[in-house]
Amino acid sequence: MTVRLERGATYLILAAFSLLAVYPIVSIVLLAFHRRNEPVTGFSIPSQPTLDNFGRAWTEGRFGDGLLTSAIVASTVVLASVVLSVLSGYALGTMRFPGATLIFYVLVSGLIIPYESLVIPLYHIFRAARLTDSYPALILPQIGVSVCLGTFWMRAFFRSAPRSVIEAARVDGAGHLRTLVGILVPQAVPAILTLAVLLFMYTWNDFLLALVMNPRGTLLTAPLALTFFAGSQRTTDQTVVAAAAVLVALPVVLAYAVLQRQFIRGFLSGAVKGE
Amino acid sequence: MIGPSSRILASTADAARGSAPPGEPRLVGLAYAAPSLLFFTVFGLYPFVNTVWLSFTRWNGVGAAVFIGPRNYADIVSDPGLYLAFVRSLILVGFYSLIPVGIGLLLAALLSRIPIRGIRAFRVLLFLPQTVAMVVVAIAWSWIYSRNGALNELLRLVGLDGLTRAWLGDFTWALPAVGLVGTWVNFGLCMVLFVAGVQKIPLDLYDAARVDGAGPVSEFFAVTLPGLRNEILVALTITVIFALRNFDLVWVATRGGPGDATAVPAVLLYQLGFEARRIGAGAAIAVILTAVILVVTIVITRLGERGQESEAAG
Numbered sequence A: 001m002t003v004r005l006e007r008g009a010t011y012l013i014l015a016a017f018s019l020l021a022v023y024p025i026v027s028i029v030l031l032a033f034h035r036r037n038e039p040v041t042g043f044s045i046p047s048q049p050t051l052d053n054f055g056r057a058w059t060e061g062r063f064g065d066g067l068l069t070s071a072i073v074a075s076t077v078v079l080a081s082v083v084l085s086v087l088s089g090y091a092l093g094t095m096r097f098p099g100a101t102l103i104f105y106v107l108v109s110g111l112i113i114p115y116e117s118l119v120i121p122l123y124h125i126f127r128a129a130r131l132t133d134s135y136p137a138l139i140l141p142q143i144g145v146s147v148c149l150g151t152f153w154m155r156a157f158f159r160s161a162p163r164s165v166i167e168a169a170r171v172d173g174a175g176h177l178r179t180l181v182g183i184l185v186p187q188a189v190p191a192i193l194t195l196a197v198l199l200f201m202y203t204w205n206d207f208l209l210a211l212v213m214n215p216r217g218t219l220l221t222a223p224l225a226l227t228f229f230a231g232s233q234r235t236t237d238q239t240v241v242a243a244a245a246v247l248v249a250l251p252v253v254l255a256y257a258v259l260q261r262q263f264i265r266g267f268l269s270g271a272v273k274g275e
Numbered sequence B: 001m002i003g004p005s006s007r008i009l010a011s012t013a014d015a016a017r018g019s020a021p022p023g024e025p026r027l028v029g030l031a032y033a034a035p036s037l038l039f040f041t042v043f044g045l046y047p048f049v050n051t052v053w054l055s056f057t058r059w060n061g062v063g064a065a066v067f068i069g070p071r072n073y074a075d076i077v078s079d080p081g082l083y084l085a086f087v088r089s090l091i092l093v094g095f096y097s098l099i100p101v102g103i104g105l106l107l108a109a110l111l112s113r114i115p116i117r118g119i120r121a122f123r124v125l126l127f128l129p130q131t132v133a134m135v136v137v138a139i140a141w142s143w144i145y146s147r148n149g150a151l152n153e154l155l156r157l158v159g160l161d162g163l164t165r166a167w168l169g170d171f172t173w174a175l176p177a178v179g180l181v182g183t184w185v186n187f188g189l190c191m192v193l194f195v196a197g198v199q200k201i202p203l204d205l206y207d208a209a210r211v212d213g214a215g216p217v218s219e220f221f222a223v224t225l226p227g228l229r230n231e232i233l234v235a236l237t238i239t240v241i242f243a244l245r246n247f248d249l250v251w252v253a254t255r256g257g258p259g260d261a262t263a264v265p266a267v268l269l270y271q272l273g274f275e276a277r278r279i280g281a282g283a284a285i286a287v288i289l290t291a292v293i294l295v296v297t298i299v300i301t302r303l304g305e306r307g308q309e310s311e312a313a314g
Helices: A002-032 A052-060 A063-094 A100-112 A119-128 A135-160 A163-171 A176-205 A208-212 A222-233 A238-258 A260-268 B004-017 B028-054 B071-078 B080-110 B119-131 B134-145 B150-157 B174-198 B203-211 B216-227 B229-245 B248-254 B265-275 B279-313
Strands: none
Touching: A002 A238, A002 B080, A002 B119, A002 B134, A002 B174, A052 A063, A052 A238, A063 A100, A063 A135, A063 A176, A063 A222, A063 A238, A063 B028, A100 A135, A100 B028, A100 B279, A119 A135, A119 A208, A119 B028, A119 B265, A119 B279, A135 A176, A135 A208, A135 B028, A163 A176, A176 A222, A176 A238, A176 A260, A208 A222, A208 B265, A222 A238, A222 B134, A222 B248, A238 A260, A238 B119, A238 B134, A260 B119, A260 B174, B028 B279, B071 B080, B071 B279, B080 B174, B080 B216, B080 B229, B080 B265, B080 B279, B119 B174, B134 B150, B134 B174, B134 B248, B174 B216, B174 B229, B174 B248, B203 B216, B216 B229, B229 B265, B229 B279, B248 B265, B265 B279
């Protein structure tokens, strides 16, 4: 009886905290479904839910452009970083060569150096090349920091791969590239997928780099477009800002809904960039 | 390319060294590692070295930077407008890190003896705040903290009308209000880490503690806390670093205001480096921020190693 009571209390506590974790997100979604001139307060539920705000956010805030830019940036960064990380993780996890240890430590240093301490020179480098407000400015630095987490992640996987598999492939005459592509990568699909969803999340949600690299504001990512839009609209119309916020959060939250296992494995391993 | 005998030699050498990566010595490894190294060097390492150099200069972004020695650092130490940013980030560490870790531990203590099924469903919800863009989080909470928002609504509901205010616009309350958003972002992560960890502690240990007459409190300190050491260290590392470097949440919620009530180091770095064009000063903030993060990481890692040693000795 007390066990049952304890268990009931446990679930109650967990449910309460889960509610707390979800509430702010639910509240912004509810706000987005309100009619424009409907009086809104903290806990109000839309009397006649409408999708109008999403349409208005899409056109007035140019979120179509922002979402497209973010999609191009995020997919390029994820694809390039994963490929580079698989290559370097393979080398550092399965081969011995001069400088391997040094290369590893250099790349690991990228896990500790905060992004914030890179943005001032990055801006001036791209400005000197006349490349601010451009895709390279949004993409290249993201790859530069993503390969650190990626290499660390893939190296750990390749190190744990059974050595006999690699040796057998070599005995069979497979070259190093064929061993990687034909044998190791198929086994690494879950690890690669986890890495990809984490990098997608970080890249999509990034704000500081996009802000710094957009002095003219002509190539806004979705989060950046959201802040500009919120800045101009917040006092006048909260419902349309809420709709825009929902649009910006949606791709990652949808990915999370579909690929929970990969996201959670990443979180539990401590692979959180903290941004 | 390399004969079998050398492979055997290499593998025995590996085995002898224990931690060396398996496989034969292969120069081709350099070619595989080179692209990652190149990208990080050009877009990570080089900018960082450049930041260190700029921190010793005066520069407004045009023309050449003028070397002025450690003057930017001296300014940070003597100017409250600058060093207070680091004090504020310590306050944020309390909200972003210590409170979530505390909540997580409390819950882990409550649940230490109860096997939980169906934790997965809760886990998905508790991790949700980690996936939402900080920009969106900031906007959602700005709404909650606004005049007609949920917080003021709640206060009116319980008759505390006198306390209602625009929380993020209040000089006293803006920083704690932002801090509580960080608490919200991180508490689920800590809870899931610790609750999962506590389920792995063998029940015998708790039984033994009870036989020895341990109450719930001493049981927590004798069994639960040591059993969760690794999880606590992971949680501390993630959340403390998040608190120290946080930019987007604070910037979108308050722009560092009102006044400079929420001007944390990353905000100051942006204001100095990009708005005020005091690039050297901004760079010095960046270098100190990096140094602080490095020290914190080392200290927490050391704590983990020392814990492991004492456990092995005991």
